[in-house]
Amino acid sequence: MTSRAMADFTPSKARFLIWGAGPLLVAMLASSCSGNDPGVNAGQADQSSATSIAIDQAVDGATVLQAALDQLAAGYHFSSTATVNGTAAVTAAGDRVGDSTRMNVSSNGAAVDYVVTPTATWVNKDGTWSEVTDDTAPADPLGALRAPTSVTVAPSVAGAPMVLTASYPASALSLPGDAAVDVVFTINGSALSSLSYSSTSDGGAAEVHTDITALVDTSPVTVPKI
Numbered sequence: 001m002t003s004r005a006m007a008d009f010t011p012s013k014a015r016f017l018i019w020g021a022g023p024l025l026v027a028m029l030a031s032s033c034s035g036n037d038p039g040v041n042a043g044q045a046d047q048s049s050a051t052s053i054a055i056d057q058a059v060d061g062a063t064v065l066q067a068a069l070d071q072l073a074a075g076y077h078f079s080s081t082a083t084v085n086g087t088a089a090v091t092a093a094g095d096r097v098g099d100s101t102r103m104n105v106s107s108n109g110a111a112v113d114y115v116v117t118p119t120a121t122w123v124n125k126d127g128t129w130s131e132v133t134d135d136t137a138p139a140d141p142l143g144a145l146r147a148p149t150s151v152t153v154a155p156s157v158a159g160a161p162m163v164l165t166a167s168y169p170a171s172a173l174s175l176p177g178d179a180a181v182d183v184v185f186t187i188n189g190s191a192l193s194s195l196s197y198s199s200t201s202d203g204g205a206a207e208v209h210t211d212i213t214a215l216v217d218t219s220p221v222t223v224p225k226i
Contacts, residue, residue: 061151061164065185068192069142074098075215085204096141100221115224122224129224144172149180162187175199 094103148166
């Protein structure tokens, strides 16, 4: 991504980097054989398959996803990487604490800091904080993820992370086009640990991967002094 594109990286373009997935990031960037293990006999394979099916049938993916998102209400740390045609284009990392966010977005050697509260957004591009008045970030950056059109659960065995694939209208994630967008969630126990999605546009194939972890810095997000 060019330095000019980085300068135009507004809070709305960063809205999904706030929670980590970054769908709008892809839109912005666009404008600038498997088989059974031979060591497993047929009986073992059948038993494993039966276990997976039993687990999957007992899981309501939509309910699991909602519960995992609910656990993030108090806060979380996120780290995101967006790649275009296999090359890292943008990285973002930050904290969501309560209803506010602090984060750093970097690309091509340039970095921008953001502070987002329910009432205002501040940006620091050159060492000086300024309040943004022509763009806003969402009050609930997880909101768009709470209304998938479908959720499927990948086959798994007991004790393994659960992988959910949730589909959303492109418009719900601020992406162009009418095609559905699949977001893949990895859940350990009941906690969301990562999410990712891919998109193809004129700019090429883009992928965004985000890791979600517990907050280390639990201090409140403070409004910058201007």
